[in-house]
Amino acid sequence: MKRIADSTIRRLSLYLRFLEDFEARGLSTISSDELAARGGTTSAQVRKDLSFFGSFGKRGLGYSVPELSSRLRKILGLERDWRVIIIGAGKIGAALAQYNGFSERGFLITAIYDNDPGKIGRQVDGLTIRALERLSSDPESAAADIAVIAVPASAAQTTADLVVDAGIHAIMSFAPRRLRVPDDVAVKMVNMAMELEGLSFALTNRDSDRESD
Amino acid sequence: MKRIADSTIRRLSLYLRFLEDFEARGLSTISSDELAARGGTTSAQVRKDLSFFGSFGKRGLGYSVPELSSRLRKILGLERDWRVIIIGAGKIGAALAQYNGFSERGFLITAIYDNDPGKIGRQVDGLTIRALERLSSDPESAAADIAVIAVPASAAQTTADLVVDAGIHAIMSFAPRRLRVPDDVAVKMVNMAMELEGLSFALTNRDSDRESD
DNA sequence: GCTAACTTGTGAAGAAATTCACAAGCCGCG
């Protein structure tokens, strides 16, 4: 299969949410134009995104809501549950463990790890914090699909190495660092402070634009 | 000024973190190549990113760490603090209010709002939850620079409208929705479930690649 | 002061993503 752009996948994920809304409201068909309006893009973009995976619509009519939504779920691999472990039981890790929005979407948090002896053994939302050094020998991590890395930036790379050694092939990292991993391991970096800095730039730029007008 | 790509800004934000590391370690110069290696990009990309804003380096030598880092802070608008309000005191909103990583980077959380009468008046990390309908009349929101929207997706657009009416020009939204706002309002969408779906896609795709090998 | 070893800054080339534009197909109606 031709390599699919990240931006395409992100949009598919978004379209799926709109379809779920439509499904809940009992609507049966939707056009690329309607999806585009909700997603802030163009109908051509929607059709192009879908075209990488097949042709799911009917000319003149649009897309069947339940069919397209089931197709997207299949494309995105959401027909099954995924087991997620969290590494780092600090503020971010603990907040994620308590957030139930993930399990609602099929991402089940099965374990949480830390390397601080003071934290090991404590409970976070029903999960016992485990010792990080046990990661590779733990049955929970052996069965895990995705690791969330929520450790200090300075420990991110060694943590990633542990995760890779444990046979996990997908990482969501909160550390603002490029993680070096083998090609067959997918990494997504998430960092809200960086997003805020993007807004800071936009605000600053807006002000200077006005001054120079 | 020529429009700068989002991806460029995100990288500048990342470079800045590396520079801060270097600064802390007392190093005085850095080359585009070293920045690139840490950021997972190329030296040409680093130089191009910087070139939109001026030329900060010395040929043959590289960049002065303190100077470049100060320049980037200025470009990103991080020489001042920003006042951030959070709207929605649910799991996400409350977690953000308690997280101190933002204030460390100059994003001060000054107020939190909700429209659930049962929540109004309660404390979250030293902040009293305020009534959402008071948003536009509140001095806190009038002085706010950035609004974080952490309400259910179905309420996101009306919340965004309130925020815009309150004169706020930057929004970070956790709702997987395109928000309709005037051109001079910057919006960043953050959604971890969508990132996880990206990983789900990568894992699914990896598996099917292997099957077909 | 000259040479060698580096590294920047930047047009030009190349790659990737988005938008255009239109043929082809579908539905409903008379």
Next chain:
DNA sequence: CGCGGCTTGTGAATTTCTTCACAAGTTAGC
């Protein structure tokens, strides 16, 4: 059954982003 009104799917055109490649500038050593 044929026509008019829609909407998809997709090559081609366009725009945007990244990489290449090299002249120009800097330092260090001798």
